[in-house]
Amino acid sequence: MILVLMTLLGCTAGGAADDSGSASSTAADGGTGTGLDGGSQGDQAVIEVTGDASVDLDSYVGTERFALTDATGTELCAIRVDLASTATRDDCPDCVWAFDVAATGSTVELDQRCADGGLVAKDLAATPRAYGYAEEYIGHSSVLMVDVDGRWQGVAYAGWDQASGAFSYTYDQEELTLP
16 A cells, blocks of 8 residues: 555655656566565565556546566566546646546456565555546657646656547666565
8 A cells, every 4th residue: 555655656766767668667676685585575566557548538547567577577466447537627737638447346466475565456446546647748759747736747758649549657666675
């Protein structure tokens, strides 16, 4: 739950975007342990969030995938949350479109260490969201916008094709040391 709130608050320990329009990977490059096979403490990991949706000016239907990956690139946990808009929003001045979005279900795709990464499917699915799309944010690239306590914030580079409705984004939500 804390990780989801950090995402909604725009707090990230990694996943900074550069001016080229692509998210930079900031996955940890090595851990203090010997790896998962030895069961040691202190493995470095990153939570990456990937979203894909079909969006028009009236609706948002898609998925958000939370993946916990260790420093070697091995995926340890993956949870997919299905999302659908519940209302349109008109309070995002930078947005082409904006919606209140709610989970319609969640699926645990892989669970080797979800609990160690703080990822809980029911918590991810229970978190309300408000998403928008800004085509040009602060004079730069297009971004996913998130409403945090009534203030819209850009949290990740995003792409939307108005003709097809395809919308996508990816960002590193948090770097962490696994117990």
